[in-house]
Amino acid sequence: MKRLTEKNLIAMVKNLQLPLPEGFVGIGDDAAVLPKKNAPWVISQDMLVEGTHFRWDWSEPQAVGYKAAAVNLSDMAAMGAIPEAALTSLAIPKDMSMEVIADLYQALTAALGEFGVPIVGGDTVGTHGRFVIDVTILGVPTVFGPVLRQGAQVGDRLMMTGTIGASRGGLALLQAGIPWPGRDADEKTLLTAHLRPVPRVAIGQKAAEYVHAMTDISDGLAVEVGELTLGADIWMEKLPVWDATRRVAGRLGQDVDSWVAFGGEDYELLMAVPPERVEAMKALGQAVGLVEVGMVTDRSEIRWIKAGRPVRIDGREVAFDHFLRN
């Protein structure tokens, strides 16, 4: 493998590139050019920093590259948008090898490529500090328009895809010194949920026709419900918590409810759905599991309901602080 230089990096990046659609100008000019019909763009940018979002002793380079793609694709999913192009900037420590960067970048390219998303630009720079990867992703809304966080109405049902708390369980395992693949199937399941979250792109696009508001669950359920509405009841028994998550929480002596409420990085979708459309959404979401977990209320508080009564969930200490986690 070649020496780590900017020229070799750009050559590698170009080599891994998807063929560009007609009329696109990609890497190699001062900027990329994306021809676009009569449609708005949806655009977001998410940065992952070594030591804050991941650690090299916990994550393979491939997992970091994959996750950088996944968290950005998840933002497109949360807007009900169709991802179309990405830009990637890397700050690379000088002692990093080209092999590691190539592994990471290949996984990133593959994860974006699964959705037909080419990398059309970006930057590669050296750093005397930590590794940083910043991805910008652009997409277009469906004919139903972009789905914002605003728009939830009192009486709307809260629905979510997939599962909750598993990613926080995976993080708890890593923090306990148990790396992937863990010591049994339960641990492997949770570690995978943390290291390889699945962006819910297809169901996000379908939801655009049906929902009032939507977001992805990156900062924990409590935070994200609060992004959609001032008031909500969350029905604890309805939350899609895996048995594996409960078992691992028990084994580690941690509170599964706090993982569920305050853990982060599930990258599932949370939607405010008008009651009459709940069944239709359930049918659409069968492949990923889409369940009703609560409703929007006119109170100005978020209540966690268990056995018909509001309960208090402690556990802000497990809250995902993506500002300075590790």
Added chain:
Amino acid sequence: MKRLTEKNLIAMVKNLQLPLPEGFVGIGDDAAVLPKKNAPWVISQDMLVEGTHFRWDWSEPQAVGYKAAAVNLSDMAAMGAIPEAALTSLAIPKDMSMEVIADLYQALTAALGEFGVPIVGGDTVGTHGRFVIDVTILGVPTVFGPVLRQGAQVGDRLMMTGTIGASRGGLALLQAGIPWPGRDADEKTLLTAHLRPVPRVAIGQKAAEYVHAMTDISDGLAVEVGELTLGADIWMEKLPVWDATRRVAGRLGQDVDSWVAFGGEDYELLMAVPPERVEAMKALGQAVGLVEVGMVTDRSEIRWIKAGRPVRIDGREVAFDHFLRN
């Protein structure tokens, strides 16, 4: 000033925000939404890393914020594009103060605001490493389309705006332990050129009607000429080198020609212009100084011509390596 937390950061960022154009969705959702008529987007991303692109003992926070905007605006200029929106991601060391970030961000916002460019999204994360700022900028081409690096033809004249070598001179002063504003007017001029490069946005847009190819001079003239064409003659006597640059080079015992050929970060525009359009371009570029500095040839080498003869310029050791500079 408030404590450094993500919430306080986002509040500060929102506070500094320009009013958004009709139909835009900015900071606070999963992604920004930019409504767009029937036009392509031009988009680029440039990352500045502490210790690689700047040092806190050399640059005020305001200068770093300004430069992060300027280098990205310069990419829009180099495409002949009209900048329309930006996203910014910051990786912030935990010992940084909110004051410093606010100063930096305010300068960034102001520099973008001068061109009517709102910040519509991005990310703020903590880091245990160095400060990083990554800016994505989006624009639209003029009716003449985006101007690429490809397209230069044999016989085209090479023209450039402003001045060359001054930024490298400013860097040489900083490296010699002479901070802004320097010890005299010459030093102040060069330090300003390095710390506060002016993006050539207006002339870049005008050039779109006239030129075959264009780029900005970020990595040094030798590199950038090589981006436009395999073969060129550069007329050394015609290069717009300030007397201040020559004097400071003399004072520091450095070779001004090597600054000119291999120094970087001038952020001037370099254009390949058909001969019959040179006079028109000169007239258009009067305000910023736009001069003929060479021509595209059918040789496959770049020749530096002095007193009518090719000369060899040594000085790769001053070459700007934006991969790991300091």
